[in-house]
Amino acid sequence: MENKHVGLISLGGYLPAKQLKENQAEKLVQYLRKHTQLHPDYISDIERSGQLPGTIETNYDGWESKPWYEAWVKSLPEKKRSNPFQGTTERRRVPLDPISVKESVVPHPMLPSDAETIAGALAIINAGIDPDEIDLVLSHSQVPDRPLPTNASLIQEKLGLRNAGAYSIDTCCSTFVTMMEVATALVKTGIKKKVLIVSSILDSIINDKSTYWSVDTGDAALAGIITNVDEGEGYLSSFSNSHGDRHDGVVFTERSPMLFKRAELGSDCKQHFVTFLNQDALKSIAKNAPSDLKYAVDQTLNKINYQIDNIDFFVTHQPVAWAGNAWREAINIPEDKFFQTFEKYANIATCSAGVNLLEAIENGRIKAGDNVLIASSGAGENHIALVMKIPAQLITNCQ
Secondary structure, three states: OOOOOEEEEEEEEEOOOOEOOHHHHHHHHHHHHHHOOOOHHHHHHHHHHOEOOOEEEEHHHHHHOOOOHHHHHHHOOHHHOOOOOOOOOEEEEOOEOHHHHHHOOOOOEOOHHHHHHHHHHHHHHHHOOOHHHOOEEEEEEOOOOOOOOOOHHHHHHHOOOOOOEEEEOOOHHHHHHHHHHHHHHHHHOOOOOOEEEEEEEEHHHOOOOOOHHHHHEOEEEEEEEEEEOOOOOEEEEEEEEEOHHHOOOEEEEEEOOOOOOOOOOOOOOOEEEEEEOOHHHHHHHHHHHHHHHHHHHHHHHHHOOOOHHHOOEEEEOOOOOOHHHHHHHHOOOOHHHEOOOHHHHOEOHHHHHHHHHHHHHHOOOOOOOOEEEEEEEEOOOEEEEEEEEOOHHHHHHHO
């Protein structure tokens, strides 16, 4: 039988170096050891420090302290040289994978599936539910462990979710919101009861520090649980659309770093990097960004006969420093109903909107019963907006 009241009851964010509450750290360590396949070095790090594994990378750490810094600034587009960091001050970085440190001459960053395991575990312990109650994992790894298969089943296995199916959803940076929409539909129709949604961006794996846009991106993973909620709470409306003519604006492509001098017999250092490929598509994305998101928001509100004044709070994606406020102004939301974390985390892609929601709740900016608008763009070019009345469970479980 259809259940009309479905919503988000829990969130868990793996944000490297974030300090956990004492009881939360203890519960997370216990859960990770009992239920998951996470490497024990990560778990010991959480137990010892009370923080999530990883570091905070400042502009000095990542660029200004490097011997190639002056060459990098000179290589930037002229209009960016006077302000090379574009409003970014820091970003989060995952630690190196402990197995690769011990067994490889070239260690690599944490695997995306490990970041997703930590986020998923946090969402489950924050909800206070038995992991066996989860009957589906929806996932999006903006950088997966490998191109095929995707991480969905690996997350299910690493989290020890014995009763859960698993599959992937992908609308790039807007995917967490898209998964909220899909999971809500599955629970509303009774096909599933409790759905774990998990997103991650491990930018450290695909970041070319010699590009001008590399300063804007960081690492994160985010998870949430969608299930039945009390009457009058949860999902209200959503709308999505796409502009496929801009699909090749932002891509992954194999190449050498932009700032690179190769020895004749040396490595070309090629790997998959984020690349701004089609300049015409990029200009169209930037030009239409406010109107595209406003259209998705307007269509979402129209479905339930809401006006923007009915919205109590707004969270969105943060691809660059100016984007969040440009979207806020386009839909006429006042500053006191808006929250973003760009200065702290930079662009965390598929995790951006959800992390802004989580931290707004943690900071007491959102309360039970608020009508919250969540909207995001994603490369492709995809747009989605969703309105939900915040369940009381979500506030309790996130604070």
